[in-house]
Structures are given as C-alpha cells and as structure tokens.
Amino acid sequence: MITSNRGRGAKGKDNFRVVSEFTMSIQWFPGHMSTARREAEKKMEATDVVIEVLDARLPEASSNPMITELRLHRQRPCLKVLNKADLADPVVTKAWLNVYNQQDGVNAVALSCNQAGQAAKVPNLCQPLAPHRNSSTKPLRMLIMGIPNVGKSTFMNMLVNRRLAKVGNEPAVTRMQQRHSLNDHMTLTDSPGLLWPKIEDPDVGFKLATIYAVTAKIIVDEEIAEFLGNILLAGYPHLLEKRYGYVGDDLNAPDLLEVIATKRGCLSKGRGGGVDREKAAKILLHEYRNGILGRTSLEIPERSDLLA
Secondary structure (H helix, E strand, O other), rough: OOOOOOOOOOOOOOOOOOOOOOOOEEEEHHHHHHHHHHHHHHHHHHEEEEEEEEOOOOOOOOOOOHHHHHHOOOOEEEEEEEEEEHHOOHHHHHHHHHHHHHOOOEEEOOOOOOHHHOOOOOOHHHHHHHHOOOOOOOOOEEEEEOOOOOOOOOOOHHHHHOOOOOOOOOOOOOOEEEEEEEEEEEEEEEEEOOOOOOOHHHHHHHHHHOOOOOOOOOOOHHHHHHHHHHHHHHHHHHHHHHHHOOOOOOOOOOHHHHHHHHHOOOOOOOOOOOOOOOHHOOOOOOOOHHHOOOOOOOOOOOOOHHHO
C-alpha cells in the first residue's frame, strides 16, 4: 500500500535527501518472500559467511535490515559486495567501502558482477572471514543474500561459469535456494531476493523504486522520476545537461521532465497536445537504470570527511 504526495522538491546537496515532499509507505511482501525468510533463517545455521549483494549506487537503502538481523543472531561474518560499481560514482563508492570495512565482522568490496573476472574474486575474499573452514572435510559455506534486482543471479552465473540462475531486470526472479560446489573446499548457496515487510522511510522506498527493486506496479513512474530527478539535479547536473541539454540552476524535477519530453519529442495525444511527462519519466528511469547518464550515486555517508 502506498500513499504519495508529489512536490517540487528543493535542490541541495545535504546527503542527497532532497525530496522530503514525497511521502510513501510500501507494504509489499509476497508469499514467496515470507518463505524465503524462513528458509534463510534455517540455512544461516549451516553458513559460515554471508555474501550480501548491494547496489553500489545506494548501498544503505539496498541493505535489508532483516539480513543483518539474521546473520547477527547466528554471529555470522559478512562480505558486502557493492555490485554495479561501474554505474556508481567512484568517489562515493570509496567512501562507503571505508564505512563498511570499519565494521566488526564485515569486509566490503566494490565490483561489477556481470564481469566474470571480478565475480571470481568473491570466494577468496570470504575465506579470511572464516579461516577455520578451508578443507574438503570443512568446506567454506557461503550464502548469497540481498534484495531483488541487485544482481545476485548474475553473480552466481558468472561465478560458476554457466547459466544456473534465471536473471532479469525485474524484482523477485529467483524463487528458491540453489546450492553449488565451487571446488572441494567451497560451497555457495543462492537465495531469493528478500525485502522486508514494510518500508516506512519514503526516502528508502523511492530509492529502491529507482533501481526497480520494487515492482513498477506499486508506484507511478512519474513520481519515481521526479524523486530521481531532484537527486540528479543536486548532485550531477552536468550529466543531465550533457544528456538532455540546458538544465539551469533554477530547474526542478517537474521542469526536468518537461525538458526531456521536449528534447525527445514526447507529445501527448488528443486535443490540446502538450508534453507527455509519463513518457519522459520512463526515458529518464531507463537511461538511469542502464547507466546511460553516467556514473551516479543516490546516497552518501553521513561523514563528509570520507569523501575527501
């Protein structure tokens, strides 16, 4: 269930939280996710290291608090994989790595799991987190977890060098756990994308919608695009100008959609004409999600000194 009020949003650079006029509460927890949570809870007992796959563009928003709760309950270490790093702002990603690598029982790495060579690094990065598990009698047991659409299945396929898991640019493609032996001393289990039952923070909810971690059926594209537009206008106006032409210092997100609509010839049908803002919104979201705009991040650490 969502309630949403669109507003024009003020531009600013304070941690990219620039759209407080948006309000939203998502309650979206399909039955297979409830099952996945129970299965993950049972599997955690026989797991040595949790590999949590995050979206490098929004690593905090894409981190499921239920995953943290489950692994801490079993006292399991975690390798946080900031996936799709090729789409994220490298300076901001470096700052997030500094944050996570200072946490107890956590290591973090930024990479692009659609590249086989980078995916292959992950098991060896897990080994130091459980050095006692490194033999055929005591193999290292790794469990991949994460929210929908962060690239877990792509990572699994690249790592085992064959198509084992179905992939797709939509939430909740993987529906059941899949276990594989990487060698005689390492096993890897994939798990379905797992969201938490209610996303109460509107900032988090809209960020997840921008990467399609929640289905587009839940929220209108135009609202997501306005949210995204405000962040990009605050942090990356040069990329917008390069792609769509003049954006100007006084431009806000609704204006940006009109600029895109005019630039791309998105016109409404019927009497009166005018620009088609919905079509412009779909263009912005498509080009953002596929990295066409350039490397951007939607959130930064609270400690600004980490961005130095």
